Amino acid sequence: xxxxxxxxxxxxxxxxxxxxxxxxxxxxxxxxxxxxxxxxxxxxxxxxxxxxxxxxxxxxxxxxxxxxxxxxxxxxxxxxxxxxxxxxxxxxxxxxxxxxxxxxxxxxxxxxxxxxxxxxxxxxxxxxxxxxxxxxxxxxxxxxxxxxxxxxxxxxxxxxxxxxxxxxxxxxxxxxxxxxxxxxxxxxxxxxxxxxxxxxxxxxxxxxxxxxxxxxxxxxxxxxxxxxxxxxxxxxxxxxxxxxxxxxxxxxxxxxxxxxxxxxxxxxxxxxxxxxxxxxxxxxxxxxxxxxxxxxxxxxxxxxxxxxxxxxxxxxxxx
Numbered sequence: 001x002x003x004x005x006x007x008x009x010x011x012x013x014x015x016x017x018x019x020x021x022x023x024x025x026x027x028x029x030x031x032x033x034x035x036x037x038x039x040x041x042x043x044x045x046x047x048x049x050x051x052x053x054x055x056x057x058x059x060x061x062x063x064x065x066x067x068x069x070x071x072x073x074x075x076x077x078x079x080x081x082x083x084x085x086x087x088x089x090x091x092x093x094x095x096x097x098x099x100x101x102x103x104x105x106x107x108x109x110x111x112x113x114x115x116x117x118x119x120x121x122x123x124x125x126x127x128x129x130x131x132x133x134x135x136x137x138x139x140x141x142x143x144x145x146x147x148x149x150x151x152x153x154x155x156x157x158x159x160x161x162x163x164x165x166x167x168x169x170x171x172x173x174x175x176x177x178x179x180x181x182x183x184x185x186x187x188x189x190x191x192x193x194x195x196x197x198x199x200x201x202x203x204x205x206x207x208x209x210x211x212x213x214x215x216x217x218x219x220x221x222x223x224x225x226x227x228x229x230x231x232x233x234x235x236x237x238x239x240x241x242x243x244x245x246x247x248x249x250x251x252x253x254x255x256x257x258x259x260x261x262x263x264x265x266x267x268x269x270x271x272x273x274x275x276x277x278x279x280x281x282x283x284x285x286x287x288x289x290x291x292x293x294x295x296x297x298x299x300x301x302x303x304x305x306x307x308x309x310x311x312x313x314x315x316x317x318x319x
Contacts, residue, residue: 015312016070016305020119021049022280024065027124030202032056050111064111068118068126068173072302082118082126082174082185083162086139090167095143098169099136106132115197118173122299126173127197134193135171139163141187142172154180238278245272248287255291256314257307262291271295275312285319286312 025035028051037052049065068084091098106114114135118126130138143163149155155178162172162184173188175181188194249270254263264270273290275298280286288311290298298307 012306012309013070015309016072017047017067019276019305019308020067020117020124021047021065022277023119023124024049024051024115024117026279027127028053028197031197031200033197050109051115061113062109062111063113063115063129064106064109066114066116066171068116070305071118071120072305077177079120080174080176081172083165083170083172084116084118085165085168085170086135088168090169095164095169099139102169103132103136106135116171116173121301121304124198128171128173128188129195129197130171130188130191131193134191138188138191138194139169139171141191142184145187146184149180149183154178238282240278240282244282244284244287248272248284248289251284251318252289254289255294256288257290257294257311258314260291260294262293273298273311275308275315283319285315285317288315 021040025038028035033056034054035051036054037050039050039052041048041050051061051063051065053061053063055061066084066086068082069078071078086102087098091101112132114128114130114132116126116128116130117124140163143161146155146162150159150161158177162175163170171188172185174185189196249272254260255270262270270289270291272287273295274280274282275286275288298304298311301307
């Protein structure tokens with residue numbers, strides 16, 4: 001920013017948001033949901049995302065997608081909680097008026113559900129599908145449970161009500177910071193009509209979503225037994241052009257991650273990593289050559305988002 005002020009959001013934050021939003025369609029598809037339309041709308045630097053979806057039972061759903069706070073190793077406890085803001089600021093300093101505005105806006109836009117998503121590395125670990133008319137009830141109940149926990153001094157050093165996050169109404173999916181704090185998130189998961197889509201078994205024993213899984217297809221669930229029976233595994237993946245892989249491997253003798261000394265010691269040692277996922281583009285400027293260790297870091301490390309942003313800047317020189 002030219003005025004010397006810090007930007008509201010970093011480039012890494014925006015890139016991480018894009019990765020999560022792009023991962024939602026294959027995540028839903030693996031669970032039997034057909035995404036008919038994925039509509040994005042820019043609101044400042046973040047995006048609003050709306051999905052038109054057909055559920056496994058044939059119902060048509062219109063989802064507004066909300067993303068939880070990122071987990072990237074900034075604090076030692078951030079994997080103990082998960083929450084999403086419903087709106088940045090209050091309307092007329094009123095929680096009630098703000099919640100009614102949020103729900104009425106969804107009615108006006110035809111949204112039947114909110115889908116609140118938490119990504120952790122290469123996995124979507126929570127995906128709360130919430131019927132539109134239940135959202136405000138869940139918020140008020142979480143607010144009351146949080147107030148009771150604080151009254152009973154069961155929240156340790158925390159003094160802030162979970163639901164009343166500054167001026168932002170917030171829904172909680174997880175809180176394991178104290179022995180009793182889970183009671184706030186329990187309100188959501190025990191609420192009638194709420195479904196955690198992340199707990200639905202992927203159809204056909206599908207392995208990890210192709211957006212993240214460029215690595216060799218090893219079924220680790222077969223490890224740890226003798227004489228295991230064979231089973232049919234159906235894998236969902238995006239078609240790749242072998243010429244792209246060949247061209248990317250030909251441009252370097254070793255790992256393209258800055259600072260990594262690994263070189264090609266024998267055929268097949270190096271992997272080709274699709275930075276934004278193969279679904280977004282099977283192009284040489286969306287690919288880098290990585291050694292196996294760096295490849296897995298790019299998918300699963302706490303700093304995976306920042307690493308992929310660095311790799312993307314490198315790969316774009318080949319565009």
